[in-house]
Amino acid sequence: MLQSDYTTSQLDVLEAEAIHIMREVAAEFERPCLLFSGGKDSIVMLRIAEKAFWPAPIPFPLMHVDTGHNFSDVIEFRDRRVAELNARLVVASVQSSIDAGRVVEETGRRASRNRLQTTTLLDAIEEHEFDAVFGGARRDEEKARAKERVFSFRDDFGQWDPKNQRPELWNLYNARIRKGEHIRVFPLSNWTELDIWDYIRREGIEIPSIYFAHTRKVFERDGMLLADDDVVNRDEEELVFETVVRYRTVGDMTCTGAVQSNAATVEEIIAEIAATRITERGATRADDRTSEAAMEDRKKEGYF
Numbered sequence: 001m002l003q004s005d006y007t008t009s010q011l012d013v014l015e016a017e018a019i020h021i022m023r024e025v026a027a028e029f030e031r032p033c034l035l036f037s038g039g040k041d042s043i044v045m046l047r048i049a050e051k052a053f054w055p056a057p058i059p060f061p062l063m064h065v066d067t068g069h070n071f072s073d074v075i076e077f078r079d080r081r082v083a084e085l086n087a088r089l090v091v092a093s094v095q096s097s098i099d100a101g102r103v104v105e106e107t108g109r110r111a112s113r114n115r116l117q118t119t120t121l122l123d124a125i126e127e128h129e130f131d132a133v134f135g136g137a138r139r140d141e142e143k144a145r146a147k148e149r150v151f152s153f154r155d156d157f158g159q160w161d162p163k164n165q166r167p168e169l170w171n172l173y174n175a176r177i178r179k180g181e182h183i184r185v186f187p188l189s190n191w192t193e194l195d196i197w198d199y200i201r202r203e204g205i206e207i208p209s210i211y212f213a214h215t216r217k218v219f220e221r222d223g224m225l226l227a228d229d230d231v232v233n234r235d236e237e238e239l240v241f242e243t244v245v246r247y248r249t250v251g252d253m254t255c256t257g258a259v260q261s262n263a264a265t266v267e268e269i270i271a272e273i274a275a276t277r278i279t280e281r282g283a284t285r286a287d288d289r290t291s292e293a294a295m296e297d298r299k300k301e302g303y304f
Helices: 010-028 040-053 072-085 094-099 117-128 193-203 266-275 280-284 294-301
Strands: 032-035 062-066 089-093 132-134 151-154 182-185 214-221 224-227 240-246
Touching: 010 040, 010 132, 010 182, 010 193, 032 040, 040 072, 040 193, 062 072, 062 094, 062 117, 072 089, 089 094, 089 117, 094 117, 193 266
Parallel strands: 032 062, 032 132, 062 089, 132 182
Antiparallel strands: 151 182, 214 224, 214 240
């Protein structure tokens, strides 16, 4: 007697949910876009978008909010991947916002352009009239992101109110907005860091080399290893040394730390993540350490 196996893996369930969300957005909104930085989460989102609309091209543009202080190998990967897909890339430049007087660049030892991204992002959304913006945030990353909906409403100032969110029952999403408002959409909300890497392994997805162990010049600050680079302000007593590191998350160089690691393959990274008890942002993002509510405060202002 023939027997059918109707079981599906956790990755199959997560992928199907993300594809459903992307198709729902494409059907409900007029001008969506997908945030794509060249980081691992946005790379997975891009693969899911390919699957959701194949064999047609991805029906919305990609956008990167570029601080100008990003890792060069990640930017090179971003541009190459966009060219391979023949996609449209909108680059929203923080430097342009500074030059236009929209934001004031921070100074001092801990200066970073990370917070300045909010104004640049909101200006780009308004300029291009995007009504839905896909982001790669996951609920396991940080407690403010854990309380956010898959369809996260933003008012006409681009702000988020964590106490006034729309209910989401099963897979039903409220896409109603007025002119000037928009929705942030998070197809990877229910994924974990380990799920991301399992999916990268299963799909054979290429990622930037910065995620793998390599020798780099770094210096230590507040228990983090920051890249030795001209854009990162370093005091004389913060001594530079070479060591083998990799990056669990990538972003603005001024606030993104590396971790000491010998994991040089996807399989080794998966084994490393399975054993750790520290989240990727908790271990490597200085911008989340400014206060207990640092991420939530930024998100209320319109951050990713």
